[in-house]
Amino acid sequence: MKQTSHAFMQHAEAALADAGKAQRRDLLGLFMPLARDAATARYGDFEALRAHLKRVRTHTTNHLDHYLARFEEASLRNGNQVHFAATPEQLNNTVLSICQAHGARRVAKGKSMVTEETALNEQLLKAGLEVIETDLGEYIIQQAGETPSHIVGPALHKSLPEIRRLFLDRHKLGERSLEQVEDIVAEARSILREQFLQADVGVIGANALIAENGATMLVTNEGNGDLCANLPPVLIVCTTLERILPRAEDAMALQRLLVRSATGQAQTCYTSFYSGPQRDDDVDGPLETHIILLDNKRTDILASDYSEILDCIRCGACLNHCPIYVGVGGHAYGWVYPGPMGSILTPLLSSLEQSNALPNACTSCGRCAEVCPANIPLPDLLRDLRQEENQRQLNSPRLRRGLRVHAWFLRHPALYRRLGAWTMSVLGLLGRRRGALRRLPFAAGWTGTRDFPAPEGGTFMQQYRNRARGGRRRG
Amino acid sequence: MAESARSDILARLRASSSPATKEQIEQELVALGFAGAAALPAADHCIAFMANVLANRGSVELAADRAEAVRVVGRYLYNRFRTHKLVAGNDPRIAAMPWRDAGVLPRFGAAENGDSAALSYARLGVAETGAIVTWTGRANPGRNNLLPEDHLVLVNREDVVANLEDAWRRIRQDLPAGSWPRGITFTAGPSSTADVEAQLVMGAHGPRRWHVILVGATPTEALAEARALSGADAT
Structure with missing residues (x-):
């Protein structure tokens, strides 16, 4: 079959527009994990x-x-x-x-x-x-x-x-x-x-x-x-x-x-x-x-840092548990293997140039790795592919610039935290009335299809510090 | 082309494999041991086996001995098909059964398209999964498990093993070296599919019904217990 993985985003948008099919996928995304959980519990x-x-x-x-x-x-x-x-x-x-x-x-x-x-x-x-x-x-x-x-x-x-x-x-x-x-x-x-x-x-x-x-x-x-x-x-x-x-x-x-x-x-x-x-x-x-x-190419994969993907036993659990797969369905991936395992295998069996959208079709939620019966660190392999994509400059120049800015801030944690806290309080104020924001600069990809929830209750680091202090007092 | 592919693949694998002698590899493998079996629904292997057969959407009956097994098969065929037609492989154990007593005249050989029922004498039953084990050959041609509408299986109580590893131990014991059959099949239910709207339907390509008859002295309470464990109704 002709590979169309490069058009993942377009496929995904088209798939989401078909409400009937999206609903069927949601049902499978609920039902299949339940069947798996019951069976693994019965095993011991x-x-x-x-x-x-x-x-x-x-x-x-x-x-x-x-x-x-x-x-x-x-x-x-x-x-x-x-x-x-x-x-x-x-x-x-x-x-x-x-x-x-x-x-x-x-x-x-x-x-x-x-x-x-x-x-x-x-x-x-x-x-x-x-x-x-x-x-x-x-x-x-x-x-x-x-x-x-x-x-x-x-x-x-x-x-x-x-x-x-x-x-x-x-x-x-x-x-x-x-x-x-x-x-x-x-x-x-x-x-x-x-x-x-x-x-x-x-x-x-x-x-x-x-x-x-x-x-x-x-x-x-x-x-x-x-x-x-x-x-x-x-x-x-x-x-x-x-x-x-x-x-x-x-x-x-x-x-x-x-x-x-x-x-x-x-x-x-x-x-x-x-x-x-x-x-x-x-x-x-x-x-x-x-x-x-x-x-x-399996002998090549075996000799590479991605060799663990060859442990895959083709059960489909990572598909059934992936929010992206359940959201957009298998055809969006544009080739034979969809979902998390497919997003790793497809670039390795074809090329990252043809399919660099796939390793990005991941929220890093980690559910796939939790359920993978072959214990494959799927999110790690996806991240490594994204890193390779970035190093080989296959992603957009704009994204690379954004990543460089992000990296600079991460290397200056005090500034990062202060800016994060400031952004949060501004967004919290702006979205206070509705509890959500309709539009955000630099985030049209998100707000194009859904509202962005207004942040509340402080940044992660603020909450973490408060909790640590509280924990010490109670302890 | 093919020969170069072979040597090329083997050379690549040698490059990525860890160097070790055959003995070292063998030792490493033995040290890995085997996996654990699934928890059994009951301590008694035969009860666990029957409960799992029922959970696999099979049906179960008991027969104290081969004479009763003949009557059970005859009654089943009459109730299902209003005939006593049956096909069975040339299994000496099946041939030696008193079929005339129940008016059943099996045709011995391979099943054909259109046969309503085939009978197999299983080599083993597996309590862990509710499966029965057959292998291909004159005693049970491969198609006998697959072509008929209903697949009836006799399994002796003493041939029910606890788990899949025990099943392989027995398979190795029972098959002398050099007599390995063409196919060994674990059957665990009627042929089924959930490919349309994830709805489970029996009789996808093979048997629509799978009827297991446990041969040997089994108290009827054991079957009732298996039914209760499997969640199947007690009718």
Whole structure:
């Protein structure tokens, strides 16, 4: 897909103008964190689980050369063909040449963010293949010609009436009501069932690669990925290097974190470990299986100060908890990965020049880091990207001047405090009657869409000093 | 192209990885240990397992032995489909059951599109998540878990393990070296989706219903307790 991350602000403004969609996002922003909180509380010591996986991840990353070699060896022994792809084009070409070698016409795909990243569908369609997305959300947006707005629920931005109109338009099935969500699911089920049965090639992603036994773990609720892995005669797993974990038990630990953070379940309906093509004892399954390992700059990221972003397990919790993401939705980010994780990954996988708006789409509130099951310091990485943006002078000259003025004041704390206190009392006086200000110099970006609350009760430092004094007296 | 990508990627990884011998890496890994399991809703593994199956929107019945399991399956099929049609893998444990007694004549083999019900004999049940474990092969072709409308699963009481780590310990024990199956699946509920308006709907692509029959001497109070724990009604 064509990247439009540079236009984040314009996308965001347009998204906020659609009140109906904004309301749907607000509801998800309330509901998803509740589901996650309930699930982590039911687990018990979620912190310890997070810390455990972080240690395993760090160990694996430190020795990724060793574990990648082990994974390759084990999966070859299992009868897979293993391919390496340095670039998105190489992955797409590998998939295409496998399809062509089999004279394949129909490709059924399970949900895979990696193939969104490489824009595999476009390439296969160009070559004359039929490609069908089988995850319901992915199927809906494929029919609508859109891109995912969320890495777990790709079509959550669409309302039932919109999907109904889409299905009535796309599926020539005559008169029918399709008024309930159940009707939509049933129609997609019957259409996609045929696709599974007719597909020549199945393409899926992987949630983990297990070095000790060469298996790939697939986590789904719909079972669509499992149908792709069991029915077509050829299976291709498209994945990336950083999914490798040493042992099956480590994949289970990851699964515990992933599913609770994504949907609030203890385990999804299907957690499968696929190891290769049909065995002597099998009566079904693919005859040929391929695993394609994509790098796409990940080895560079691994060697950089941003390596921790590779611990991301794609649960979507940082999206659901981000006030910016919930406010403007996934499409505003202009590429495949939205929200906090996307605002870090997008500049690293493309370039900071193309996407410097994204690290700025952050209030530094820290909620993402609090809930991240992989314990990634997301706000810190976003700040580092903003710093890099400033050093490389990719931001506006006006902003840089403002930052220099701000920095000068911060280095003169007495003056900063005095000026801060003076500004506050002036703003407090000006906004005393309404409790808020309609317009402010240098802050049209804020006051253009909402009032600025009039300050009251003294500056932070004044309050801090008062409280410290009070505390001493009481103590 | 591909070969150069491989050597290039491996060379880059060697440069960013910490130098260590295989033995050192192995020692470090062992020292990391395993993660803790989720808290169980009940101390009794079978009760916790049933409570979690119910929480996963499955249904549960008890069967004291295989003869009763046959009757339970027969009754379920009749109530749901008014037939006794059933497909099951070539699992010797299923083949040895007295199906005629309940008028059920299973077709042994792989499920086809349009089959209403398939029966699997699970290798394991997992109390921690309310999942059952199957693996592909003649005894349970992969598609049997996925194609039918209803997926019925037998699981022996003694095969219910506490948590996911115990499940892997058993999988390694039960699968002799070199006989690793093509696919191992943990199933924890009927196929479901919440992709339209975040509303949960069963039967996305696979089974609409998932019925677990716990085989062995289980008091009926245990099932009542599991129902109460899962918040499901006691009907």
